[in-house]
Amino acid sequence: MKVPARRDQTGFGPIDYCLMALGNSFAVYAAGAAVGVPEVGQFFVAAILAGTGFSFLIRRLFGQSSFVQIDAYLYALATAAAVAGTPSLNSLLPGDGIPAEVMTAGWLCWMLTFGSALMWRDRTLLFQAVPTIALFGLVGCYDTYAPAPFLFFGFLLCLATLLGRSHSREMLRLAVQSGYFNRADAPNAPTEFPEQSPELYEDIKRGPWRWLAGPEWALLSGLVIVVFSLMGAPVIRTVVAPLSANLRFPLPQKMRAMSATLPTTPTVQNNFEVGRGPLFSLDRKPTILYRTNVDRSLY
Numbered sequence: 001m002k003v004p005a006r007r008d009q010t011g012f013g014p015i016d017y018c019l020m021a022l023g024n025s026f027a028v029y030a031a032g033a034a035v036g037v038p039e040v041g042q043f044f045v046a047a048i049l050a051g052t053g054f055s056f057l058i059r060r061l062f063g064q065s066s067f068v069q070i071d072a073y074l075y076a077l078a079t080a081a082a083v084a085g086t087p088s089l090n091s092l093l094p095g096d097g098i099p100a101e102v103m104t105a106g107w108l109c110w111m112l113t114f115g116s117a118l119m120w121r122d123r124t125l126l127f128q129a130v131p132t133i134a135l136f137g138l139v140g141c142y143d144t145y146a147p148a149p150f151l152f153f154g155f156l157l158c159l160a161t162l163l164g165r166s167h168s169r170e171m172l173r174l175a176v177q178s179g180y181f182n183r184a185d186a187p188n189a190p191t192e193f194p195e196q197s198p199e200l201y202e203d204i205k206r207g208p209w210r211w212l213a214g215p216e217w218a219l220l221s222g223l224v225i226v227v228f229s230l231m232g233a234p235v236i237r238t239v240v241a242p243l244s245a246n247l248r249f250p251l252p253q254k255m256r257a258m259s260a261t262l263p264t265t266p267t268v269q270n271n272f273e274v275g276r277g278p279l280f281s282l283d284r285k286p287t288i289l290y291r292t293n294v295d296r297s298l299y
Helices: 014-034 038-062 066-092 100-116 122-127 129-142 148-178 198-206 215-244 253-261
Strands: none
Touching: 014 038, 014 100, 014 122, 014 129, 014 148, 038 066, 038 100, 066 100, 066 122, 100 129, 122 129, 122 148, 129 148, 148 215
16 A cells, blocks of 8 residues: 655645745735835735745755755845846836835845745745845834834744744754654654654654744744733833933034035025924924925825
């Protein structure tokens, strides 16, 4: 009787791909909404899902081949192409694409899109988190999309779970290489390929790994961080608000010398100092500094 093939417990599977695809999708959608073109964010979400499906297919077909080991080199080339070709690629996006003033967000979105099709091993799969974090950092600087922090929290939960799963797989691989499953007092009869036995995987979790934190603990830790952030951020903002208005940042001596040599030009009388914290009226309502009408969004 032919024994059906079993999945290698040391390799990543569809759950890992789904976690990274979900985290990447959160980032590109937030970026599109933050620059005022949500349809671009939707385009990148669809492209990342398609690229992730392609990576999963390559992993299934060629996972045991040395072919997948070139993914890191292809990823580096794709990253360079994303940066160099963003102006041309921008024409493929819906509408007018990403505004030129925030083209850095376009670089990172295309990096994630190209990289999603090249996640053939654990290391390239996890590296997708790097441009994702950078993209969320840009969205935070823009501060134009209110739900962005919640999408970032969702990404953190996906990443924490993925890192926990990756660590468990690496520990199992090392256990297999050490001969743990082939020792004389092995809990169950070892198989020819112990990494394909979920039963032996559970045995080692009950034995030397019984106190090892798994992906469920990583997810719980991420949830605790999210809750503390949601509860603590308003308190911190309230405490430091009176102090931020009194902060002074003197210019370096070289910058002061350069500003002194610049020619003076007439200025309007209504001057407002910025960078000293929010301006409020006596009833704690934000003070409106200027109003203007423009034909399109400007950055």
